[in-house]
Amino acid sequence: MKIAFTAQGTDWNAKVDPRFGRTRYILLYDEDSGELQVIDNSASVAEAHGAGPKTAALIADYDPDVLITGNGPGGNADPALRAMGIEIFTGAGGMTIRQAYEAYKNNQLRKF
Amino acid sequence: MTIAIASGKGGTGKTTLSVNLALYLAQKQPVILADLDVEEPNSGLFLTADLKEDLIRYNMVPRWSGQCSLCRECQANCVWNAVIVLRDRVMVYPQLCHSCYACSELCPEKALPMVPYRMGVVRHFVSDNLNFVEGRLDIGQELAVPLIAQTIKYINEKFDKKIVRIFDSPPGTSCPVIEVMKNADFVILITEPTPFGLNDLQLAVETVRQLNKPFAVVINRYGIGDNQVENYCQTQGIDIIARIPNDKAIARLYSQGKTLFDNVPSVAHELQRIEQYLFSKAGKA
Amino acid sequence: MREIVVISGKGGAGKTSISASFAYLSPPETVIADCDVDAADMHLLMKPRIVQQEDFYSSQEAVINPDLCTGCDLCYQVCRFDAISREDGIYSVIPLNCEGCAYCEKVCPVQAITMKARLDGQWFISETRLDKPMVHARLGIGTENSGKLVTLVKNVARKIAEKYNKDFIIVDGAPGVGCPVIASISGASFVVLVSEPTVSGIHDLKRVYDLVRRFGIPAGLIINKYDINPEKTQEIISFAQQNAIFLISQIPYDESFVQAQIRGLTMAEYGSRQIKKLLRQSWETVMELSE
Numbered sequence: 001m002k003i004a005f006t007a008q009g010t011d012w013n014a015k016v017d018p019r020f021g022r023t024r025y026i027l028l029y030d031e032d033s034g035e036l037q038v039i040d041n042s043a044s045v046a047e048a049h050g051a052g053p054k055t056a057a058l059i060a061d062y063d064p065d066v067l068i069t070g071n072g073p074g075g076n077a078d079p080a081l082r083a084m085g086i087e088i089f090t091g092a093g094g095m096t097i098r099q100a101y102e103a104y105k106n107n108q109l110r111k112f
Numbered sequence: 113m114t115i116a117i118a119s120g121k122g123g124t125g126k127t128t129l130s131v132n133l134a135l136y137l138a139q140k141q142p143v144i145l146a147d148l149d150v151e152e153p154n155s156g157l158f159l160t161a162d163l164k165e166d167l168i169r170y171n172m173v174p175r176w177s178g179q180c181s182l183c184r185e186c187q188a189n190c191v192w193n194a195v196i197v198l199r200d201r202v203m204v205y206p207q208l209c210h211s212c213y214a215c216s217e218l219c220p221e222k223a224l225p226m227v228p229y230r231m232g233v234v235r236h237f238v239s240d241n242l243n244f245v246e247g248r249l250d251i252g253q254e255l256a257v258p259l260i261a262q263t264i265k266y267i268n269e270k271f272d273k274k275i276v277r278i279f280d281s282p283p284g285t286s287c288p289v290i291e292v293m294k295n296a297d298f299v300i301l302i303t304e305p306t307p308f309g310l311n312d313l314q315l316a317v318e319t320v321r322q323l324n325k326p327f328a329v330v331i332n333r334y335g336i337g338d339n340q341v342e343n344y345c346q347t348q349g350i351d352i353i354a355r356i357p358n359d360k361a362i363a364r365l366y367s368q369g370k371t372l373f374d375n376v377p378s379v380a381h382e383l384q385r386i387e388q389y390l391f392s393k394a395g396k397a
Numbered sequence: 398m399r400e401i402v403v404i405s406g407k408g409g410a411g412k413t414s415i416s417a418s419f420a421y422l423s424p425p426e427t428v429i430a431d432c433d434v435d436a437a438d439m440h441l442l443m444k445p446r447i448v449q450q451e452d453f454y455s456s457q458e459a460v461i462n463p464d465l466c467t468g469c470d471l472c473y474q475v476c477r478f479d480a481i482s483r484e485d486g487i488y489s490v491i492p493l494n495c496e497g498c499a500y501c502e503k504v505c506p507v508q509a510i511t512m513k514a515r516l517d518g519q520w521f522i523s524e525t526r527l528d529k530p531m532v533h534a535r536l537g538i539g540t541e542n543s544g545k546l547v548t549l550v551k552n553v554a555r556k557i558a559e560k561y562n563k564d565f566i567i568v569d570g571a572p573g574v575g576c577p578v579i580a581s582i583s584g585a586s587f588v589v590l591v592s593e594p595t596v597s598g599i600h601d602l603k604r605v606y607d608l609v610r611r612f613g614i615p616a617g618l619i620i621n622k623y624d625i626n627p628e629k630t631q632e633i634i635s636f637a638q639q640n641a642i643f644l645i646s647q648i649p650y651d652e653s654f655v656q657a658q659i660r661g662l663t664m665a666e667y668g669s670r671q672i673k674k675l676l677r678q679s680w681e682t683v684m685e686l687s688e
Contacts, residue, residue: 322539
């Protein structure tokens, strides 16, 4: 499974970003290969409007199965993510990526 | 004549003045009151009137035809991220669309025709001499300017130019306020005699000057603060055309959603001053 | 680190006065963020000394180079915003009307049109008389208030809070119910709703609370000027009870709100004894509820 995290930094110790559209990074964890990929989202951060859709378009190419975040995507990003069939889990705000992953595996996060 | 009532700061009395001035004038002549704070139109809370028309207003936005080569030209052409291309489809975000038509007209396969998209409503109410027109943006819609423009268009198409119009503006100095002021002959800036009131009045004055519109100031809750606003207006050569007093009775009536022009003589008196000022200006013009 | 955001929906309810008081009452390790970028007032109570100042670019506008322009009229034909003027055959852009869509730039056959970044405002980091840093901004006249500048102010405040190990960020939120408010509450630990017992105040409180609920952020309510209308105050209390919004406090109408403002002080420093006590209790409640 490929799991995407909204992140404020670039490694497992980074904090989860509570937002989706203007998250600084998306970290993509491939459970099969064990690889952690860093996607820079600064182009969306800089946007006045439409940050959500832009970020959604960005991750579309990476085809994640799951998205883990803090608050959840806003009204604009949501339909795009659903159209891609991504399962969204929230409640990870304040955790590190590593902690968020553990929480997800232990069913401690909220399904959006 | 079109009078816009605006203010840098929220809560200074725009709606109170718009509603009461409109009702005061409507005692003697036909008046149109437009609530153009389309994100949060509040004037209706103070009025009892009969609904005459309730019209949905639309913006033109692109709609994907369902099939294309996913070349991504549209995504590249949209500066607002209102059109994005996923792996198997094109997604349009109508609420982000500014209706520039670029994606639609530049699409090599003509796969994005423009279609109407609901953004809000225009409602027209009548009570004797008063025609009340309200623009109300749907929840989730982000752009106020197109609906403000359409509400003003509705008024201009429906009513004789000679009928006086009072435009209740949104607060602040950003795009929506500019859209309202652009369409006015005269702007009344309402403020309160406090440091916050002065600060925000200065921003509003800068705005109205940039648009080159004649304007004057009304001070609300006169007496609660100091005389910095008066001094500022005097130094700047800005007319203060009314001073509505700070009065617990006024505050209470307002909190109940009641009108002041018919319940508080001091307010009626100030409205008369405004009327005299405006119509002497109109005569001169 | 906790982020406390104060919003009100309706302007004039006392949002800035209350957030300024919280800024005074909060522990020393606090950052202040003024997110009311359209009509910022916090600085009038904070005596800021600007330490860093940056330009804010958000939108763009088209510029036509008259030396390259051939007068083909294509830009005029495609512009939906009446932003192209062709007076006396000279083509130029009317900046106030230009939405920055760049359609004209794309169709110009001789590349005479370029998109120029528009200076939409400025943001500042300042030291304040409370010895707590403040991040604030000024949105340019006639600019679209998209929430981007609000987000920037919050991000800068967060960076400072992280770097210097601050415990609180106190945010004076944007008024209304649009993007700037959404940007103000995004990522908050706790939202304080300030309401006034008036027909408009209640109307706007309900609309703004809707946003808060969708984000799932815990919220508390302060009813300001509660004594101007006891019936409406009761209406707000009922609304709060029905919606699991914690009632933090009820503050009576008090002339010292303005008197404090005139002296450039917060109510927590200048108000009557009763008001000072109410504000202190309110802040303590906020600290408890936001744990």
